[in-house]
Amino acid sequence: MEKDPLKIGIIGLGTVGLGVIDLLTRNIETITLRAGREIKISGICAKRKNKKRQIDLSKFQWISDPLALSNDDEIDVIVELIGGEDGVARSITEKALLNNKHVVTANKALIAHHGHYLALIAEEQEVALNFEAAVAGGIPIIKILRESLSGNEVSRVYGVINGTCNYILTQMENDQQDYSRIFKQAQDLGFVEKDPSLDVGGIDSAHKIAILASLAFGSRINFDNVLVKGIESISLVDIKNANAMGYRIKLLGLASKSKAGINQEVEPCLVPRESLFGKLDGGTNMVMVEGNFVGQTHYIGPGAGAGPTASSIVSDLIDIAKGNISTTFGQKASQLKISSHVTEDLVSSFYMRFLLTDKPGTLAQLAGILGKYAISINRMRQLHHKDENAPVLIVTHPTQKTSLKSAIEEISTLEICKSEPVYIRIEDL
Ligand SMILES: NC(=O)c1ccc[n+]([C@@H]2O[C@H](COP(=O)([O-])OP(=O)(O)OC[C@H]3O[C@@H](n4cnc5c(N)ncnc54)[C@H](OP(=O)(O)O)[C@@H]3O)[C@@H](O)[C@H]2O)c1
Incomplete structure (x- = not known):
């Protein structure tokens, strides 16, 4: 027996929203075969109904109140494509999940700020909260x-x-x-x-x-x-x-x-x-x-754009249509650990750039302070210069970031240091 269509409501018809409608329309046969049933756009919503858009939307049902879509018993999935961590995006997502609807979103701000809270609701209601498009666009x-x-x-x-x-x-x-x-x-x-x-x-x-x-x-x-x-x-x-x-x-x-x-x-x-x-x-x-x-x-x-982002959204929809309902963060939200977060003290090599007075003893002063903080020099270069100040580049051996920052702070107070020193971490990937 043919399965019922998966009925979706799309809220947000900008770059991504229109991309999703375009993909669902143009690849309808492939998508229906892979999903095992039709994915039907049962309602669309954006801020301004009369805005000129690149796609003809006249065949879709326009709903002016986004919350009405989240409350509509006929809708199985809300596709949130407004953006922003709070406001309408958050309220329609929360409401949809509480109303036992699946949610697909591209909204990284919303997930980064409220992902855990929303995942707990999704888990409780046994629905999906999918966000493949929220990170790195088309990369799954x-x-x-x-x-x-x-x-x-x-x-x-x-x-x-x-x-x-x-x-x-x-x-x-x-x-x-x-x-x-x-x-x-x-x-x-x-x-x-x-x-x-x-x-x-x-x-x-x-x-x-x-x-x-x-x-x-x-x-x-x-x-x-x-x-x-x-x-x-x-x-x-x-x-x-x-x-x-x-x-x-x-x-x-x-x-x-x-x-x-x-x-x-x-x-x-x-x-x-x-x-x-x-x-x-x-x-x-x-x-x-x-x-x-x-x-x-x-x-x-x-990482972005209408096509790649829509590709990820539609893959999330096909999963839901097939009944592949994953936990939001790969395991039960209620069992996710609160891990201790290390903010310091990273060990890495660093690139440093100084502008130093070009006179005897300058490099000795610099080396003295680096030595005091146990920072060992891997490479050092003084660049060609015309005036009395010389650009000096240093690449360190792996060193603690806190030590490096302390050394730079001390060096920047010296008479020989003529501009704010620059440091950039090196990742030898
Ligand atoms: N663009 C990308 O390449 C990309 C890539 C990955 C993820 N994302 C994410 O995808 C989401 C959408 O991005 P986008 O680039 O498509 O944004 P966009 O082009 O600015 O579109 C936003 C849409 O939301 C609608 N909207 C705004 N406030 C609304 C409200 N109160 N009620 C109903 N609709 C409202 C707008 O309506 P009007 O059209 O009437 O103004 C517009 O259609 C964001 O979370 C973004 O971070 C985007």
């Missing part, structure tokens, strides 16, 4: 962590998970232009969020790494403990220096688990130019997962 990284690698103890998840930042860093290097010029170019092209701190300030990557950490380590999501540093202070000179030493600068989301606890950070890092991360250009995303049996695995693909 949620499923990989939730299902494919679920037998492993995962020790690290690293990723370039914000396409806008990777685009800006790539363009700075390609065009040899400074940050402000390329940032403006990215804004003009519509690549930057309305609130730029979400992209270039690292918050978007922080939402995503908090989600990945929870799935990877079986821990309760903890966005507040992600240490975040964006790309605003990355200068062209550091990109050039990194290049000369065989590195490129990438904004990495970094989550690792040790006996001490879980460390979550978003930070611009130097990565070897010939590594997989080093070869990543433009808006492409990449995630590395390290498991104790599988070793290191890498996943690469488009």
Whole structure:
């Protein structure tokens, strides 16, 4: 006997919402065969009914109140594509779950801030809360962590998970232009969020790494403990220096688990130019997962855009249509552990750049302070200069970040130090 269609309500008809309608319409035969039944759009909703959109929506039923869709007994799944951690996105999601409806969302902010609370409701109501599209767009990284690698103890998840930042860093290097010029170019092209701190300030990557950490380590999501540093202070000179030493600068989301606890950070890092991360250009995303049996695995693909994001949303819908209802974070939400979060003390190599007075004794003073904090120098270079101040580059052997920061603080107070020192972590991936 033919199964009933899966009836969905789509709330939010912007880039992603229209992408989902386009995919469900164009690939209808394949999707119906794979889902085992029709996935039927039973209601659509956005803020402005009269807005001109690229797709003809006249055959779909328009519902002006988003909460009415979440309360509609005829709807099986709410697809939340509004965005934002609170407000309407949160209330329709919560209401839908409480009304025994499955929810599919692309909203990383919502999951990063309220994922645990919402997962508890989903578990109680025995419905799905799926969010494949929330991290790395078209890369199926949620499923990989939730299902494919679920037998492993995962020790690290690293990723370039914000396409806008990777685009800006790539363009700075390609065009040899400074940050402000390329940032403006990215804004003009519509690549930057309305609130730029979400992209270039690292918050978007922080939402995503908090989600990945929870799935990877079986821990309760903890966005507040992600240490975040964006790309605003990355200068062209550091990109050039990194290049000369065989590195490129990438904004990495970094989550690792040790006996001490879980460390979550978003930070611009130097990565070897010939590594997989080093070869990543433009808006492409990449995630590395390290498991104790599988070793290191890498996943690469488009991190945003209508098509890739819709691909992930529709895969979540097909799962629900087939009756594959996974736990939200790969295990019972009520059993997710609250792990201790390690905010310090990372051991890594660092790149440092100083502008120092070029006179006898300067390097001895610098070396003296580095020695005092047990920071050992791997490579050191004084760059060509015309005036009395010399740019000095140092690459350290692995050292504790807290020691490095203390040494830099002390060096910056010296008479010989002529501008704010710069330091960037090196990840030899
Ligand atoms: N764009 C991407 O490539 C991408 C990738 C991954 C994840 N995501 C996530 O996907 C979600 C949607 O992103 P998007 O790029 O599609 O956003 P968008 O283009 O700005 O679209 C947002 C949609 O939400 C609707 N909306 C806003 N307030 C509403 C309200 N109160 N009631 C009903 N509808 C409302 C808007 O209506 P109007 O059209 O009438 O204004 C619009 O259709 C976000 O969570 C985002 O983080 C996006």
